[in-house]
Amino acid sequence: MSNYAAANKEAWEEAFEVHKRGRKVDLVDVLLAPEGTFLDAPVLAALGKIGVAGKAVGQLCCNNGRELLSIVKLGARSGVGFDIAANFIEEGRALAEKTELNGRFVCTDIADIAPGYNGAFDIVFVSAGAMTWFQDLGAFFEKASQVLAPEGYLLVHEIHPFVNMLATKDEPGFDADHPDKVVYSYFRADPWVETDGMDYVGGTTYPSKPFYSFSYTMETIVNAVAQSGLTIAEMHEYPEDISAGFGHLNDRGFPLSFVLLASKGSR
Numbered sequence: 001m002s003n004y005a006a007a008n009k010e011a012w013e014e015a016f017e018v019h020k021r022g023r024k025v026d027l028v029d030v031l032l033a034p035e036g037t038f039l040d041a042p043v044l045a046a047l048g049k050i051g052v053a054g055k056a057v058g059q060l061c062c063n064n065g066r067e068l069l070s071i072v073k074l075g076a077r078s079g080v081g082f083d084i085a086a087n088f089i090e091e092g093r094a095l096a097e098k099t100e101l102n103g104r105f106v107c108t109d110i111a112d113i114a115p116g117y118n119g120a121f122d123i124v125f126v127s128a129g130a131m132t133w134f135q136d137l138g139a140f141f142e143k144a145s146q147v148l149a150p151e152g153y154l155l156v157h158e159i160h161p162f163v164n165m166l167a168t169k170d171e172p173g174f175d176a177d178h179p180d181k182v183v184y185s186y187f188r189a190d191p192w193v194e195t196d197g198m199d200y201v202g203g204t205t206y207p208s209k210p211f212y213s214f215s216y217t218m219e220t221i222v223n224a225v226a227q228s229g230l231t232i233a234e235m236h237e238y239p240e241d242i243s244a245g246f247g248h249l250n251d252r253g254f255p256l257s258f259v260l261l262a263s264k265g266s267r
């Protein structure tokens with residue numbers, strides 16, 4: 001495990017109780033409610049296109065699995081979630097048990113996913129705030145490609161790289177009169193180092209263990225997927241924030257999130 005991954009594991013495990021306190025909904029209640037889901041409309045639309053029924057689904061950086069279990073609920077045959085934080089993985093297991101949804105959870109660095117999972121999934125899902133932990137995005141998508149079955153699909157719903165140029169409301173560069181002011185380089189290569197917590201659930205800050213994340217350009221993302229042996233089928237950009245930091249810019253003409261669909265076979 002890299003030094004970055006080891007530090008981030010500690011910071012994520014520290015965040016577990018903070019997230020639990022910050023939640024406004026009961027995860028089991030939502031998953032058991034007939035129409036309850038933790039999936040956003042763009043993900044539901046993409047899943048509708050590629051089909052979920054009877055599929056084996058894997059999620060990289062699944063956190064507590066609430067999104068993965070929402071996919072299982074749509075009719076997938078099975079779900080396996082991978083995440084580095086042991087307590088979030090335990091919570092995922094408890095959620096699967098309480099909801100009787102067929103989800104399994106594996107505590108691992110994505111880089112260390114066991115070769116036994118190669119070719120295991122018809123759909124590999126990557127959602128908001130997953131890519132940013134990986135210095136080498138090429139290696140991340142190579143892992144996604146490896147664990148996909150021959151005709152499988154990679155579905156990414158992520159924060160748009162445009163967002164990395166902006167300051168959040170609690171950052172010094174934030175200008176309330178110009179919340180869209182460009183503050184950071186689009187081409188930033190240095191890691192972000194933060195120690196004020198990762199409470200995107202309750203919106204609080206707290207003195208935290210240091211954690212390290214990375215920005216990417218759209219070029220880096222597209223090339224990393226294309227060079228991992230996958231064929232990009234389509235991409236869509238959306239004016240809605242999925243990072244929990246830029247909701248004030250929703251629907252104002254800025255690209256805040258995107259969906260990328262890539263297939264393993266050439267279609």
Ligand SMILES: C[S@@+](CC[C@H](N)C(=O)[O-])C[C@H]1O[C@@H](n2cnc3c(N)ncnc32)[C@H](O)[C@@H]1O
Binds near residue numbers: 088
């Ligand atoms: C923001 S969550 C993303 C998942 C999902 N969108 C969510 O909100 O639940 C990021 C997750 O990535 C995990 N993570 C960070 N670095 C990792 C690594 N190297 N390997 C596996 N998981 C990692 C964290 O533990 C955390 O649960």
